[in-house]
Amino acid sequence: MKNITTLSALELGKLIKNKEVTVVEAVKAQLEVIRKRDASYHCYLTVMEQEALARAKEVQKQIDAGELDFSPLAGVPMAVKDNMCTKGTNTTCASKILYNFTPPYDATVIEKLNKAGAVIIGKTNMDEFAMGSTTETSHFGETKNPWNTAHVPGGSSGGSASAVAAEEAFYALGSDTGGSIRQPASYCGVTGIKPTYGTVSRYGLIAYASSLDQIGPIGRNISDCAAVLEVISGYDPKDSTSIDKDSYSYTEALVDDVKGMRIGIPKDYLGAGLDAEIRKSILNAAEVFRSKGAIVEEFDLTAVNYAVPAYYVIACAEASSNLSRFDGVKYGYRTENYEGLQQVYKNSRSEGFGAEVKRRMMIGAFVLSSGYYDAFYNKALKVRAIINEGFQKAFEKYDIILGPTAPQTAPGLGESLADPLKMYLSDIYTVSVNLAGLPAVSLPCGLDQKGLPIGLQLIGKHFGEKDIIRAAYSFEQAGSYIRPTLIVSEEGGIA
Amino acid sequence: MKAYETVLGLEVHVELATKTKIFCSCTTQFGGEQNTHCCPVCTGMPGTLPVLNKQVVEYAIAAGLALDCTITQKCRFDRKNYFYPDLPKAYQISQLYFPICRDGGIEIETESGKKTVGIHEIHMEEDAGKLVHDPWGDCTLVDYNRCGVPLIEIVSEPDMRSAEEVIAYLEKLKLILQYLGVSDCKMQEGSLRADINLSVREVGATELGTRTEMKNMNSFKAIARAIEGERKRQIELIEYGKKVIQETRRWDDNKDNSFAMRSKEDAQDYRYFPEPDLPPIEISDEWLEEVKKKQPELRDEKMLRYEKEFDIPAYDAAIITGVKQLAALFEETVALCGKPKEVSNWLMVETMRLLKEQEMEAENISFTPMQLAKLIKLIDEGKINRTVAKEVFEQVFKENVEPEEYVEKHGLGMVNDDGLLRSTIERILSENPQSIADYKSGKTKAMGFLVGQTMKEMKGKADPGKINQMLNELLRTF
Numbered sequence: 016m017k018n019i020t021t022l023s024a025l026e027l028g029k030l031i032k033n034k035e036v037t038v039v040e041a042v043k044a045q046l047e048v049i050r051k052r053d054a055s056y057h058c059y060l061t062v063m064e065q066e067a068l069a070r071a072k073e074v075q076k077q078i079d080a081g082e083l084d085f086s087p088l089a090g091v092p093m094a095v096k097d098n099m100c101t102k103g104t105n106t107t108c109a110s111k112i113l114y115n116f117t118p119p120y121d122a123t124v125i126e127k128l129n130k131a132g133a134v135i136i137g138k139t140n141m142d143e144f145a146m147g148s149t150t151e152t153s154h155f156g157e158t159k160n161p162w163n164t165a166h167v168p169g170g171s172s173g174g175s176a177s178a179v180a181a182e183e184a185f186y187a188l189g190s191d192t193g194g195s196i197r198q199p200a201s202y203c204g205v206t207g208i209k210p211t212y213g214t215v216s217r218y219g220l221i222a223y224a225s226s227l228d229q230i231g232p233i234g235r236n237i238s239d240c241a242a243v244l245e246v247i248s249g250y251d252p253k254d255s256t257s258i259d260k261d262s263y264s265y266t267e268a269l270v271d272d273v274k275g276m277r278i279g280i281p282k283d284y285l286g287a288g289l290d291a292e293i294r295k296s297i298l299n300a301a302e303v304f305r306s307k308g309a310i311v312e313e314f315d316l317t318a319v320n321y322a323v324p325a326y327y328v329i330a331c332a333e334a335s336s337n338l339s340r341f342d343g344v345k346y347g348y349r350t351e352n353y354e355g356l357q358q359v360y361k362n363s364r365s366e367g368f369g370a371e372v373k374r375r376m377m378i379g380a381f382v383l384s385s386g387y388y389d390a391f392y393n394k395a396l397k398v399r400a401i402i403n404e405g406f407q408k409a410f411e412k413y414d415i416i417l418g419p420t421a422p423q424t425a426p427g428l429g430e431s432l433a434d435p436l437k438m439y440l441s442d443i444y445t446v447s448v449n450l451a452g453l454p455a456v457s458l459p460c461g462l463d464q465k466g467l468p469i470g471l472q473l474i475g476k477h478f479g480e481k482d483i484i485r486a487a488y489s490f491e492q493a494g495s496y497i498r499p500t501l502i503v504s505e506e507g508g509i510a
Numbered sequence: 511m512k513a514y515e516t517v518l519g520l521e522v523h524v525e526l527a528t529k530t531k532i533f534c535s536c537t538t539q540f541g542g543e544q545n546t547h548c549c550p551v552c553t554g555m556p557g558t559l560p561v562l563n564k565q566v567v568e569y570a571i572a573a574g575l576a577l578d579c580t581i582t583q584k585c586r587f588d589r590k591n592y593f594y595p596d597l598p599k600a601y602q603i604s605q606l607y608f609p610i611c612r613d614g615g616i617e618i619e620t621e622s623g624k625k626t627v628g629i630h631e632i633h634m635e636e637d638a639g640k641l642v643h644d645p646w647g648d649c650t651l652v653d654y655n656r657c658g659v660p661l662i663e664i665v666s667e668p669d670m671r672s673a674e675e676v677i678a679y680l681e682k683l684k685l686i687l688q689y690l691g692v693s694d695c696k697m698q699e700g701s702l703r704a705d706i707n708l709s710v711r712e713v714g715a716t717e718l719g720t721r722t723e724m725k726n727m728n729s730f731k732a733i734a735r736a737i738e739g740e741r742k743r744q745i746e747l748i749e750y751g752k753k754v755i756q757e758t759r760r761w762d763d764n765k766d767n768s769f770a771m772r773s774k775e776d777a778q779d780y781r782y783f784p785e786p787d788l789p790p791i792e793i794s795d796e797w798l799e800e801v802k803k804k805q806p807e808l809r810d811e812k813m814l815r816y817e818k819e820f821d822i823p824a825y826d827a828a829i830i831t832g833v834k835q836l837a838a839l840f841e842e843t844v845a846l847c848g849k850p851k852e853v854s855n856w857l858m859v860e861t862m863r864l865l866k867e868q869e870m871e872a873e874n875i876s877f878t879p880m881q882l883a884k885l886i887k888l889i890d891e892g893k894i895n896r897t898v899a900k901e902v903f904e905q906v907f908k909e910n911v912e913p914e915e916y917v918e919k920h921g922l923g924m925v926n927d928d929g930l931l932r933s934t935i936e937r938i939l940s941e942n943p944q945s946i947a948d949y950k951s952g953k954t955k956a957m958g959f960l961v962g963q964t965m966k967e968m969k970g971k972a973d974p975g976k977i978n979q980m981l982n983e984l985l986r987t988f
Contacts, residue, residue, distance in 0.1 A: 100557045113556070120550050122557060221556040225786035254559050255788050333786055336591050339600030340554050344652075360593055383591075383781035392783060 020048045021498070024091045024185040024239040031078065031090040038078065038090035042071040042134055045092040049137070049183045055502045056159050056168075058178035060097045061105050062137040067092065074132045087242055087266075089132030094184035096175050097138040098145055099230065100219040101125055108221050109153035110143045112341045112348045112367030122219020123254065124188060124230050124247045131246045139174030139187060143369045144338060145195055145223040147171050148438050149431045152371040157428060160202060162467055162499040166425040169199030175233050176203040181501055186234040186243055190220055192227045193326050194420070194445025197457035200233050201420035201470020204459045204497065206487065207233040208240050211478050212452035213258035215244075216251030222337040224330035225256075227449040236496060237458060237487040241265040244480065260478060268481035271492045274308035277413045278486070281316035284418035284444055296461045296469045297419050303493050304417070304486070314412070318405035321398045322447035327375075327439060328382050328395035329450070334372075335379025341367065374435065403451045410476040415486055419444055420457040420470030444472060454480045458487050459497065468497075511749060513713040516741045517721075518676055518706060519668035522683060523661050524693045525637065525701035526569045532636050532660035533560030533603065540699050544642070544653040552658035554598030559787050562587075566660040567610070567791060569692045570634050571801045573662060574611030576686050576808060577629050583793040585610045587634070587785040592778050595652050596639040604635035606782045610791075616686070618678040627679050628667030635661050662692075668707065668718065673737040677730050680704060688834045689808050697728050704733060709754070710744045719744070720754040724768060726761050736761040740768060812837060820850035826858050833872040836861075842879035847886050856882060860900060864907045877906045885913040897970060898922045924971050928980075931964075931972060935984055938963050946988050957981065 019027060019036060030036040046064055053059055074083070074090050083089035095101065098108045100118035102125075107113045121129070128135065142152040150158040150173025158173045160166040161181040168177040172189030176199035179187050189196040191209035200207030208231045215230045222228055232243035245266055250259035280301060285294055305311045343349035343363025350362035368376070382391035409416060422441055431438045448455045453474055460471035471490070475483040531538055534551035551558045574581050585608040589601040614629035637659040642651045664683065670676050684695045684702060695702040704727065709719035724740055727733045739761075744754050757773040807815070809831050816827035831837045836857060843853045865872060885903055888894045894902065894917055902922065905911045917923050938960060939946060948956040964977050 100555075106556070108556075116556065118550075118557065119555065120558075218559050219557040222787075253561060255561050256559075256786075332783060336589050336601050336781070336783070339591060339593065340556070340598060342593060342600060344595050345553070345598060346555075356595065380781060383783050385779045385781075388783070 019044050020182045020185075022185070023235050024093070025087055025242055027185055028087045028089060028091050032084075032087075038071040038075040038134065039068065041090060042067050042092050042136065045136055045184070052181055052183055052502055055164060056161055056177050056181050056183070057156055058139055058158055058174045058181060058183050059094070059137040060107060060109065060140050060153075060155055060174070063104060063135060066104065067134055067136045070134050074134055077132060083132040086131040086246070088246060090134060091185045092134045092136040093128070094137050094139045094175055094178045094187040095125065095135055096141050096172050096187070096189050098141060098190055098221045098223075099124060099188060100221065101135065101138065104138065106138065106221065107155075108144045109141045109155055110341075110368065110372070111154045112363070113221075113346075114154070114348055116347050118219070120219065123216035123251045125219065127247050127249070133246070136184060139172070139178055139184075141174055142171035142195075143372050144221070144334070145171040145190060145192055145228075146334070146371050146375050147432075148194070148198060148441055149426070150174060150177075150199070151428065151432055152369055154369060159428070160425050160467075161501060162204060162425070163465070164502075166427055166467065167202065167431065169202030169421075169425060171195040171199070172207075172233065173199045173202075176200050176205055176207065179203070179205045179233050179235055180499060182498075186232060186239050188230055188243075188247070189233050190223075190228055190230050191445075191449065192223045192229075192330060193442050193449050196231045196233060197420050197445050197455060197470065197472060198442070200457045201459075201472075202425035202468065204462075204468030204499065205233055205235055206237050206240050206456065206458040207231060208244055208456045208480070208483075209448065209454065210244060210248060210480060211454040211475075212449075213256055214248045214260075214454070214478070214480070216249070216254040216257045218251055218253040222333070224333040225337060226333060227326075227330055229449075237456065237484060237491055238266070238269050240456070241269055241484050265480055265484055268484040269488045270485050271489045273304055273486055273489045276304070276309040276415065276482075276486065278304055278309050278311045279409055279413035279416050280311065280313045281319065281409075281416060281418060282313050283316050283319050285313075288422050288440070288443065289419060290423045290463070292463045293419050293422065293424070293469050296463075297417070297471060300460045300471045300490065301417060303490055307489055307493070309486075311417070314409065316405055316409055316416075318398075318402045319443075319447040322402055322450055323440060323443055325395040325398035325402070326442065326446035326450055327378065328391050329399065331375045331379035332383050332392050332395075333379070335376045335383065338368075338372065338376055343367070371432070371435070399450045402447050406447075406451045406453060406474075406476075410479075414476075414482050415479070416474040418472050418474070420472040421445070424463045424465065424467035424469060448474055453477060454483060456483045456487050458490065460490070462497070511745075514710045514741075514745050514748075515713045515715075516671055516737070517668050517709045517711065517718055518670035518672075518737065519721075520664075520666045520670070520676065520679065521705040521707070521723075522664045522666075522680070523703040523705075524573075524664065524687060524695065526566055526660040526662060527691060527693050528563055528565045528569065528660055530563060531658035532563050532566050532634070533658055536658065538659045540701075542655055544651070545655060547655040548657060552598075553654050554600075554657075560603060560785075562788060562791070563660065566634055567793070568801055569660075569690075570610045570632060570662050571793065571798065572690050572805060573664070573687060573692050574614065574632050575802060575805060576690055577611070577614040577616060577632070577664070577683075579611035579614030579629055579632060581793060581798060582608050582610050582612060583795075583798070584608070584790060585793070586790040587788050588782045589785050590780045590782055592780055594638070595650070596641050596657075598639070598654060598657060602636060602638065603785055603788070605633035607784070609633035616679060616682050618675060618682055620672075620674045620678050622672075622674075625669070625675070627669045627675070630665045630667050632662050632664050635663060637661050668709075668721075673734040676706070676737060677734060680730060680733070685809050685832070685834070689806060689812075691806065697730075700728075706733065706737060706740075708737060708740050708744070710741060710748065720756050722754065722756065723758045724761050725758060725771070727763065729763075732761065732763045735763065735766060736768065739766065743768070809837075816840075820844065820854070822850060822854045826854050829862075830854065830857055835875060836872045839875065839879055839882070843882045843886075846879055846883035849886060849890075852886055853882065856886070856903065860903050861907065864904065868908070875907075876910055881906050881910070881913060888913055888917060892926075892973065893917070893923055895924055895971070895973060898924075922971060924973055926973075928976075931968065931976065931980060932984070934967050935960075935964055935977070935980055938967065939984060939988060946985065949985060
């Protein structure tokens, strides 16, 4: 049994279905890789060894009974970002304040994965409460980039992206509020989809910014991502912001054909601030599409220039409210040092939250406070509407929009947190997609001279997932997946 | 002392009578062991999301329509952020920017005449939990059962000028909501809670004075006392050249006094913003029409109809419709046995007497329309006389007995044995020659005595009309 962990999720699914590999074998192989590598990368906060093995047997039985014939992912081990509730398994949001929190229920996405025969192998590291672009704000230590362990994996779903790149999981779930799936996917050389707002239920996702958060898949190719999205999407009566659509069969869009597809490149996405190597790589990608018969042209999308400030006002405002419930009263961390209720609140929160989370909650409380609401929050809502309009207009002319995922490749560890404003600005190409609620995919389109992956972003219109999946698939067919050289440490253990 | 005018406005919180909570499917039942009526959603567990109970919207619309409001057909929820252990999410889902109802009014009537009290707005929100202090463990515990119970807050304009008007407003409001079935409005159980905004100003002044908000009154009487107390306190401050401070005060009915809770200076900034977890609520014309069609007949209409349709006095109609349950009892009984005047009499006289005697509220009457209808039928058919009927009714009222069974079991049925009556009268006449003599010499009093004696002998079960008739007949033969 060797090297099955380098397979894609769908490839492994097929082997399991054909009884060439058992689910237990697959899970054991995956656990073995995690044992060997995770000390180096620290993708996981919790590895669910016992649960995964027990679950593997159960899933194998269901497969043998023919109960999972419909699911191409049955028996495939996968990872979940640690901000999605898993009944009975710690769900920490990588925060001290939830260090011991065990949810009494499963998130809707977990229920859906279980029905499809997925085997959850662990919970992945992330920026604390998904706030950050590097996974360095995690209370439990940073995750490293499998391409170069001196670099960050991106964030906030850095653990998930890194696990997929390091072959510590066949695929993973991430969440994307301002780029938190796409940017780490880009930094780690894997593929990630941020679906249209309302496509995947948020029930059980511990909220950062409710009006922006979406759960999505991270995989080693677009086919895996499409298959996973097919499983987790759909209207959920428990999430009033989820939307009922007739078709979720995204794998139908895995077709190598972009002939006549109209692709727009916002000039605003290629201007100052963009790394020259990335610029070149993105324009090369555009050429690939052109050579396959797509119509590619540049256009102005000036509204996106206001996206970063609007995003941080709205996201922080919602976060300040969403994170208020972590008060040391009901669950999670409670200070040992208090006299009276006010001190329980003040000390638990002061000791329980990290600096970045505190910064965002304070920004959020400020922009919502009386006297400032109109100047900040309301104005940001107006900008949001303008950005949405800008995209609507662009989609009258184009089927998809193409650009970079991030202005740079993965920065070195410790470089970003020193200058938060710079870190915020690096979200420039991703946040507008969340503000407008659009679907987007990030997929690898080459390496820079440092040998770090570059991400290509394809943005679709509302519920236009199939357009970006088709484009991504076509692009993938023109090249091949490049895997990083991974560390094999015989004596390594689970971090 | 100058002459002062009291200006009063009310914020009334009403618990809606839905079966389940506003954002989850937990029961709203009152009581229940602590923390048994809750789930991850209403306890605000991380990752949970609210799903709006449609019935809440319909009840709020129904209340708005009955209170003559404009319905905000595109409304939404907002978050009100504050920390308190009874609020597990640390925000309350409420409505600030677009409340579901606006600009209504209620007509009230007091001794000083009729007037309309404006309704500023009605908004929907969720209730919080309850803190219970445990004196033994020296700790405070939280009961989340009430978390997420749906409320509407009805905010009046500052249109009232006396405690009398406030009580009239509350009574009217309570009746409207009860008739709608929107709430049971039980102050004792907290399903109707009124906060009072009160300020005073010199008569003739056009500016409003500084107001205070008074909380924690759990009866109409306490409200009246709190208003009087606060009015005096504010006038005294002004008379001594001091200022009224804008603050929230807590009424202590036992001490007949109020205490400052928090002043405007340390009032919290609730940082309201639109609730992102719930899409805006769109109330279509069709939906509005549907709710309108379902509106039940309210008290004022019912009162007029009773006078017209059943020909009962306005006073009786007012009393009967004054309590929803009483009106329902009346109508259902009439539907079973006809005779509206007779039914009304039983409610107005005997029922009221027994309620007073038992110190009960009409809401808690337990006998059924069928029981009252049967009792009336027994009288109607001559099976019992009125004196007996009153005795039976008392048992129906107190013990819920079935009138027919009770009459039979206790042998209270009227004796229709003419032979027995005749022989009894003959015996009484022969034993009372003096009375016969008196009667014959024109002393009518003697007749009454003889009737009484006969009834006594018959143990009250004879028809008094028949006794009279037979006595007259037999006296002639003596």
